[in-house]
Amino acid sequence: MNKHFDLIIIGGGIAGSAAALRSAQNGQRAIWFLGDKNTRKRSRSQWVKNLDNIIGFHEDVIKTQVLKTLNKAKENRAAELIASEHYEINNRMIIQNTIERLQRDYREIEIRGEIVISVEKSDSGFRVHSPSGDYFAAAVISATGVMDEQPAITQPNRSGELETSPKWLYPFANREQLLYCIRCEGHLTRDEVVAVIGHSSTAAELAMMLFERYENKIYILTNGRKPDFTRDQQTILKHYGVNVKSAKITTIQSERPVKLQGFVLEGGETVEVRFALVSLGIHRVYNDFARQVGAELMDPEMPVDKRHILIDRKGETTVKNFFAVGDAAKRADEPIMKQVYTAMEYAVRAVDTIDNRRRKARRAKLL
Ligand SMILES: Cc1cc2nc3c(=O)[nH]c(=O)nc-3n(C[C@H](O)[C@H](O)[C@H](O)COP(=O)(O)OP(=O)(O)OC[C@H]3O[C@@H](n4cnc5c(N)ncnc54)[C@H](O)[C@@H]3O)c2cc1C
Numbered sequence: 336m337n338k339h340f341d342l343i344i345i346g347g348g349i350a351g352s353a354a355a356l357r358s359a360q361n362g363q364r365a366i367w368f369l370g371d372k373n374t375r376k377r378s379r380s381q382w383v384k385n386l387d388n389i390i391g392f393h394e395d396v397i398k399t400q401v402l403k404t405l406n407k408a409k410e411n412r413a414a415e416l417i418a419s420e421h422y423e424i425n426n427r428m429i430i431q432n433t434i435e436r437l438q439r440d441y442r443e444i445e446i447r448g449e450i451v452i453s454v455e456k457s458d459s460g461f462r463v464h465s466p467s468g469d470y471f472a473a474a475v476i477s478a479t480g481v482m483d484e485q486p487a488i489t490q491p492n493r494s495g496e497l498e499t500s501p502k503w504l505y506p507f508a509n510r511e512q513l514l515y516c517i518r519c520e521g522h523l524t525r526d527e528v529v530a531v532i533g534h535s536s537t538a539a540e541l542a543m544m545l546f547e548r549y550e551n552k553i554y555i556l557t558n559g560r561k562p563d564f565t566r567d568q569q570t571i572l573k574h575y576g577v578n579v580k581s582a583k584i585t586t587i588q589s590e591r592p593v594k595l596q597g598f599v600l601e602g603g604e605t606v607e608v609r610f611a612l613v614s615l616g617i618h619r620v621y622n623d624f625a626r627q628v629g630a631e632l633m634d635p636e637m638p639v640d641k642r643h644i645l646i647d648r649k650g651e652t653t654v655k656n657f658f659a660v661g662d663a664a665k666r667a668d669e670p671i672m673k674q675v676y677t678a679m680e681y682a683v684r685a686v687d688t689i690d691n692r693r694r695k696a697r698r699a700k701l702l
Pocket of ligand 1 (some may be wrong): 345346347348349369370371379383386387451463478479480508515516520661663673674676
């Protein structure tokens with residue numbers, strides 16, 4: 336097998352998928368590493384239940400066409416069934432569909448369900464090391480994502496012992512009741528009572544933003560931490576009627592099967608909420624490969640494993656032909672946008688830049 340490619344894509348999330356499809360459609364010879372079960376488990380793509388902040392990503396687009404076909408064929412029972420069904424669209428489905436389309440329709444791309452272990456610069460560009468061997472390319476796109484910090488909650492486990500873990504909240508995260516992204520999911524809290532879980536000025540900022548958008552009832556639960564809000568933030572939060580509670584969360588209240596009802600705090604107070612928005616910052620930015628090739632990271636004051644990878648408007652890092660896209664990347668002149676459409680846009684910018692350089696080099700050889 337020829338192990339030399341035009342580009343190597345690392346990461347089987349949304350950003351990697353967008354890069355893989357674009358490169359195949361450009362006719363570039365690429366290899367795409369999806370990662371494995373462990374890297375997938377910690378990837379943000381897995382958490383998304385239903386995308387509804389991107390125009391076009393909506394069940395009605397296809398449903399309307401299917402219903403037209405069924406109504407024309409007088410398939411009334413089937414039409415009724417389709418009309419009453421709710422079809423969610425999430426990242427996992429989009430990624431799986433991209434993999435299937437690429438395997439079926441494009442021969443330019445090789446897809447490997449394994450992790451990348453390391454990346455180093457080589458004579459021809461980069462050498463990428465995986466469990467199945469070494470692969471070479473003039474360009475690399477790293478799309479390995481980030482992990483959010485999770486709130487730790489102490490609750491009795493099945494054997495009645497107290498256990499401190501974020502796992503108590505996972506069922507709610509999987510059902511879009513515990514939220515992580517105000518721009519993606521904030522609108523779900525309209526007309527509902529919501530708790531922002533966090534203690535930093537970002538948590539205060541998110542609470543203010545929610546109120547300014549939806550004028551709903553908001554709590555900030557600092558879960559045992561001292562609130563770290565500015566004086567101005569404290570004044571505004573007071574005006575907005577935001578209640579700040581600093582006691583530890585001891586129990587999550589829910590209705591069966593899984594419907595968040597609220598939190599019991601140390602001391603016995605109950606805060607009834609329908610949604611909670613986690614605002615604890617980043618647990619980890621998967622920037623390992625950027626570091627290995629010597630690319631510059633953002634935010635020098637932060638611990639190295641929490642620093643985003645600095646990119647320019649093409650998604651290129653400070654190392655030529657090493658690109659970073661998706662949640663792990665950040666431009667110096669823009670706030671960070673951890674969104675599906677941002678991941679897609681930068682993936683396409685990066686792939687097209689690599690394609691431009693490849694085609695220019697080909698022309699240059701002829702002149
Ligand atoms: C709960 C939740 C809800 C969200 N809802 C929305 C929404 O409604 N709309 C929206 O626009 N955005 C939403 N987002 C944000 C969106 O999910 C992210 O912006 C997007 O998933 C980022 O994609 P990514 O490809 O950068 O990273 P990830 O999705 O984290 O993917 C990273 C990939 O890299 C792989 N990987 C990691 N290490 C390696 C390695 N060493 N080798 C090979 N592969 C590796 C992993 O297996 C994974 O496939 C939400 C996020 C969360 C957490």
